[in-house]
Amino acid sequence: MEVLYNSTRKSGNPVKASTAILKGLSDDGGLFVPDHIPALDKSLAELSKMSYKEVAYEVMKLFLTDFTEEELKNCIERAYDSKFDTEVIAPLVEAKGAYYLELFHGATIAFKDMALSILPHLLITSAKKNNIKNEIVILTATSGDTGKAALAGFAGVEGTRIIVFYPKNGVSPIQEKQMVTQKESNTLVVGIHGNFDDAQTGVKKIFSDKELAKEMDEKGFQFSSANSINIGRLVPQIVYYVYSYAKLLSEEKIQDGESINVVVPTGNFGNILAAFYAKNMGVPIAKLICASNDNKVLYDFFSTGTYDRNREFMLTSSPSMDILISSNLERLIYRIAGNDAEKNAELMAALNGNGKYEITEDMKEQLQDFYGNYATEAETAETIHALYENCGYVIDTHTAVAATVYEKYVKDTKDETKTVIASTASPFKFTRSVMEALLQSESAKGDFELVDELSKIANVTVPNAIEEIRTAPIVHDNVCEVNEMQSVVRNFLGM
């Protein structure tokens, strides 16, 4: 059955998957959502015999219904290749009673690669299918990991340009170095004086500027988004939840049909929403455990039913989760409002206005699948240390937030359901924080010195993504104010 995509803010005019991918965001500022969640048409037992790429096809074909088999398989082949350092693409590692789903084996060693290695191909294919002649300009706000993963995905891709805005003082030194050393003339990286929410809001504003869109079209350009608001990011992320269940099954860690829980370190709510979609496709997932850092706006939301971003923005050791406006939550809100775009639009207008909204009791009822909690900085560091002491396994700060919350969940509920923890970044991406947690003290050493020490301690070779930036020259040296973002874009496009 065909899946069409509706805006979360205005009913009517559903679009095909390829159109939703091209547009990124709906013209009314809403996010595209599938009109129904398709059920898996292969059994879990069948899926358990498949490779990552085969599972990817089985899942994505159900959502991207206007792609031909050849088109979709071609995208999948190009995405999940030797850019990943393991053929299984997303290994499961058992440690201290949980299964860590390692989503960081791609080109930039964070889970964003899982979707951003395929998005450029989905986008180019979508452009071809829709006879788009314009050059596609990818506009992206990043809290650190999306930026590099998107740059790596789009660099040198014909018919595209990519502009990345990141908070100048809000990303790790390694994250920044990864981005500002990006080669290829179709890329631009700019630090802004502001935080991630400022960057994301700025980008959304540029997107919804109709005058600019018209001018761009005259000059042969059009915008699209590589942020997790793009359905072309969300759909590939559903794959690894299906895959992890299938993998547990094939390794006989679970019985067919047995429920599992999933823990996701959450920022923009994209990754955990993908898990929710996987559940709704028929994967036996019981609880979706939403883990936050000190920016615990989601924990508060799940506990009270009020989403309130009026609070101090905290810079933490898990910067990719330093977010107060979780964009993808809107897709869940729309759904629990009964797919009511008007109701959702009202709530989002309130969020835009006084920075908060409250959902009804009836909506709250529908959040039973979710459990929210958070980890402080000290708890996160302690978890990294304790897990290493326990079994020699080193996890990054984001994953440690999830592991901490998982412990809290088990303590709270005594639930012994087998659990998959989304491991979203390589510890090498956040070497300083990870090493300081392992050593239980601050270190005066340089970042790359710490990289080498971590490699020894963890007994893991330094990933290629880190090796290649050790000596790479800085190519992008741009900083701007939030209100200058649009003129930066214009300059780059020669407008």
Ligand SMILES: *Cc1c(COP(=O)(O)O)cnc(C)c1O
């Ligand atoms: C982006 C990111 C997250 C948060 O994922 P969302 O989909 O935004 O919730 C968590 N950990 C890492 C390492 C990330 O890069």
